[in-house]
Amino acid sequence: MRHIASVSFGKDSLAMLLILIARGYPLDEVVFYDTGMEFQAIYDTRDMIIPLLQENGIQYTELQPKEPFLYKMLERPVCKRGTKIIHKYGYSWCGGTCRWGTTEKLQALEKHCKGAVEYVGIAADEASRLEKERKGNKAFPLADWGMTERDCRKYCYHKGFKWLEDGIELYSILSRVSCWCCGNKNLKELKLIHRHLPKYWNRLKELQTKTDRPMKGEGKSVFDLEQRFLKEKRISEDGDIHHGGARWIKKNS
Numbered sequence: 001m002r003h004i005a006s007v008s009f010g011k012d013s014l015a016m017l018l019i020l021i022a023r024g025y026p027l028d029e030v031v032f033y034d035t036g037m038e039f040q041a042i043y044d045t046r047d048m049i050i051p052l053l054q055e056n057g058i059q060y061t062e063l064q065p066k067e068p069f070l071y072k073m074l075e076r077p078v079c080k081r082g083t084k085i086i087h088k089y090g091y092s093w094c095g096g097t098c099r100w101g102t103t104e105k106l107q108a109l110e111k112h113c114k115g116a117v118e119y120v121g122i123a124a125d126e127a128s129r130l131e132k133e134r135k136g137n138k139a140f141p142l143a144d145w146g147m148t149e150r151d152c153r154k155y156c157y158h159k160g161f162k163w164l165e166d167g168i169e170l171y172s173i174l175s176r177v178s179c180w181c182c183g184n185k186n187l188k189e190l191k192l193i194h195r196h197l198p199k200y201w202n203r204l205k206e207l208q209t210k211t212d213r214p215m216k217g218e219g220k221s222v223f224d225l226e227q228r229f230l231k232e233k234r235i236s237e238d239g240d241i242h243h244g245g246a247r248w249i250k251k252n253s
């Protein structure tokens with residue numbers, strides 16, 4: 001039976017892949033589903049790994065969505081359920097209960113891996129995901145090895161994979177390196193993207209100008225969030241100035 005590792009080039013699936021190879025597990029193919037909206041650091045990691053796959057005679061396959069992500073997000077005519085009446089264009093932000101990108105990704109991977117053993121990089125401490133995914137011929141080596149998310153990150157860092165974007169390690173500001181425009185990113189992560197990755201923040205703003213739905217719900221468009229983050233920054237800087245001033249007075253009185 002064929003053995004395929006499903007790899008997103010994030011920390012968990014990458015750790016799984018490196019260990020599968022190092023320990024000589026059966027592995028015929030690596031499959032990566034490219035949404036087209038990955039961070040550059042993910043593509044850089046992929047490019048570092050492809051030669052290793054070639055050296056080990058492992059086939060590399062890249063899958064893509066049937067229609068480009070941005071077309072589906074912003075332009076695709078969407079009809080009212082059960083009718084042919086177009087009521088909007090594009091599904092808007094992907095995430096939460098409307099994870100149209102994930103649905104397509106999972107279906108494509110399932111179809112591709114049909115009849116093979118599929119290695120999936122879910123860590124030992126992701127109990128609910130493991131429970132949900134345990135079906136068919138899927139194998140979960142990280143769980144079998146007792147490797148947690150933290151272990152995977154440590155292992156990859158040790159092997160020299162850091163997911164750098166403009167000098168920032170992505171895993172120092174994000175819990176998951178998923179699509180840069182993912183609606184599942186929480187406010188803390190978005191605040192850190194605003195602060196450290198202006199290039200991606202500007203891309204988020206550009207997307208927000210093209211869709212009516214605010215990225216994080218009512219009153220939380222990318223522009224609303226930007227105002228909020230800037231205000232918080234000003235308050236914290238004012239606090240620092242006052243705090244510093246008080247210390248100065250005390251020191252010199």
Ligand code: SF4
Pocket residue numbers: 035094095096099100101102105178179181182183184
């Ligand atoms: S990572 Fe987020 S944006 Fe990308 S496909 Fe999954 S839910 Fe959608």
